[in-house]
Amino acid sequence: MLNVTNLSHNFGPYWALKNCSFSLDKGEFLFLTGSSGAGKTTLLRLLYASLPVMRGNVTVAGYNLRALPARKVPDLRRQVSVVFQDFKILPYRTVYQNVAMALEVRGLNQVHIDRRVRAVVRGLGLESRINMLCGELSGGEQQRVAVARSVVVNPKILLADEPTGNLDEELAARMIGIFKQFHMHGTTVVLATHSSDIVRMHPEARQLRLEHGKIVAANWRGAEIFSDGISEVHV
């Protein structure tokens, strides 16, 4: 489902990712941890073709990202849903419109869209906000809209970048619960977070720790820990 081998990425002289290798099977759940600037967002951006893969190889949902032509990118992104760290929702559209957008670009029919959007919005506790403009929402509410838009399409792979940064423990747990639910139905989930609390509450999930662009710890065999004599401890 998701295969990363020897992936490196640099911004000018700065190496944001170095020689990362790991693979995930269909329906697995991965927590991606690492302190600020470790390379979590960079890794996720490479996985949904927002950054080009220059070194190493990445295969996502059967697409080889090293050789993906630009016109195939929309196809990839219909398999891979993303919750962005900075939300990327439209402030001048309502909650409903922002969430429905992801279904509309797929050309689904209106009745189906309506049912799915309302179900997901209810699940995230936003039903009273559904017709409000997103620009008028609180930080946590906006974050939940971002999550709603990514899960509404029932993706094969779900990438979530810090999806609980603006939520308190209770809401965060509820959101993780929603991700878990999709995971149960076969979605592969990659969740980047800095919160060790959340990770600790789900010991059964895969975990990967980045430090300065290198994988420094992992709790399953599919990941290659960077063996440069720095740190090789499993979390």
Next chain:
Amino acid sequence: MLNVTNLSHNFGPYWALKNCSFSLDKGEFLFLTGSSGAGKTTLLRLLYASLPVMRGNVTVAGYNLRALPARKVPDLRRQVSVVFQDFKILPYRTVYQNVAMALEVRGLNQVHIDRRVRAVVRGLGLESRINMLCGELSGGEQQRVAVARSVVVNPKILLADEPTGNLDEELAARMIGIFKQFHMHGTTVVLATHSSDIVRMHPEARQLRLEHGKIVAANWRGAEIFSDGISEVHV
């Protein structure tokens, strides 16, 4: 220093704040908690005149916000520094430029600006990023730039809205440490957060809990707990 009496605020029919009253003396440290949508950001926005005070009275640093003419707003904002929940930094400017901006609008001389900016940026662990464009920074790095810009001016009052949402425990603690330092030097700090961990680590500080726009808990005498038979427990 900061006096709020009977403050209410509505967006259309929706009451985001209801009858809030509390006061803070110079140099106090307040944690503002409450779940997503409780009204934390709304309260802060009222305090720095980003929303007009319609009902109730607010006095901040000697300015009566109920009757503040538009041309006085810049004066208020030179006393009150804010860390915004959505950062509000310029992606096409460097870290240095974004932080220096707050000093430049005050017309300080270049040598002084340079010294202050570099000191604050170093304190937040961003010295290696100082000449990078903010749009190229990671989420946590951007958040730290936002904090740097607000503390660099040595404000009388510091309002921080969820300043640690994108930071791991270690960086969060370091940042609270920086706020504490300013607090020691006489700055009044109001810090909105959803993280009960952080609040628990600072039991000596003032605490105020909002729920649906009402003050439902506080740990000092200066705050009036909403007495509508709902909840009156001190945290």
Next chain:
Amino acid sequence: MRVFFKLLGQGVRDIALHPWAQLMTLLAVTFITFLAGLMLLGVGNLDNELRVTRGEVAFQIYWKENASPERVKTAWRSLRGMDGVVEVLTYTPKQALKDLSSTLPGGSRGLLQAESSPLPYTAVIKFAHRSGDVASWKKATLAALKGLPDVRSVRSSSLKDEVSRAWQELSSTFMAPVLVFLVLILSMAVGNTMKLSLISRQDEIEILKLVGAKNWYIRTPLLVGGALLGSVGGLLGVAGLYAAWWNLKDTFNFAPLYWELHFLPVDQALMLILIPMLVGCVSSWVAVRN
């Protein structure tokens, strides 16, 4: 298909998102169209005027003093039968003298009382403006007129010809580039405003791409918006031009000038609407390409 119409509708509805920017853009398109149209109108009418009053070719024919009246009259009849003739004025020596004296004050009676008129038989023949190889046609006509029996000399009025020739030279060497240039200005201005108004939609485009929208899905509403802006702007511009023309058209329309301003021909008016529309489409397309 259903999706396509939805996208069309969205393109129209999206105008409401930034009404101020859209209105400003619309006004810019309108004004530029109006300006371009005004220039076309001015050039077209001047051109027209020159063709009608100046472009026509007039010849003055003078017969010998001893020409036989019968031969002259026959020649006059044949003149009227020539191809492209607009008007033939003929003067017997008496009539010529009378006409001449009538231009003098009080009808210089002395002149009229002269026993025999000192003037020859005269005719003025005017041909309509013709395109094509005017020079050689003129040469041939001149020869034909000179060949009429007893004709002493034939003249054509030179100033009018010169102006007409200069204007045609100007038209052919400068009007084409000037028109192309105007279209370029239009494209530039419309494209500019479109591009700038698209800046405010960059976020939306970015997000649509990130949630898996295909290119045509993103571009259709933008194209519709651009085309709508261009065509409505063009339409308003032409309407404004029509109003302006309506107010101005009789300014020069008095005796003895009778110069009535004409509106643009239909094809030019249509172009003034179609070109901004096309430019709107194209510039929207270009704006989202990168």
Next chain:
Amino acid sequence: MRVFFKLLGQGVRDIALHPWAQLMTLLAVTFITFLAGLMLLGVGNLDNELRVTRGEVAFQIYWKENASPERVKTAWRSLRGMDGVVEVLTYTPKQALKDLSSTLPGGSRGLLQAESSPLPYTAVIKFAHRSGDVASWKKATLAALKGLPDVRSVRSSSLKDEVSRAWQELSSTFMAPVLVFLVLILSMAVGNTMKLSLISRQDEIEILKLVGAKNWYIRTPLLVGGALLGSVGGLLGVAGLYAAWWNLKDTFNFAPLYWELHFLPVDQALMLILIPMLVGCVSSWVAVRN
């Protein structure tokens, strides 16, 4: 003061932030200025041409047939002394006949051989175009000319007068609004592009306000940017106009027309630079007011 100069500099440097948008705006300003200038140029030259060749007032004076030659000659001398006279053409009866016959082909010898000329003493007097109350001046002049001894009648050439009058009517009733209208178009277009280019700086302005910047601090760089854009655009437009004029100016400059196109007067050219500059300033100012 130091801060002020820093802000000026920032206004200039900020152009580099969105070079594409700024370039497009600059081009739009350039082209609109060019268009406006082209219209001014056209109008100005036509106006000029009408004033020079048509606006002048000509009177034809005919003396009685029995007028005494001495009196006529005295009158001629006094004509030349009149105020605003451009040209006086005088004809004795003999000269008039010769002149007349010379317009006929082959110099109709019969006419010249007439014992005494049937034509009267004649004079044509041309006055330069004059502004002010032309009608009453003309009436007075007409009366004065008619009052000369032995004068039978005085005429003034009507077509030229009519055209001249119509053009002046057009100028006074339509040119002012048209010019105001052009300035409006200019303001609109420049303001529009300025406003749109400012959209991309809204974030910056919002943040500056939030960190306590005073209004002048925010506006000065924007004003400088707007003024720069407007004035450079205007300058380029006028330069382009000059280039176009240079290429076109001799198009009508041939014998016997000698109509040389003139460039805009300095004050109009300056206006074409100053107005976009002002508009750029004002629209920047307005854009950040809300």
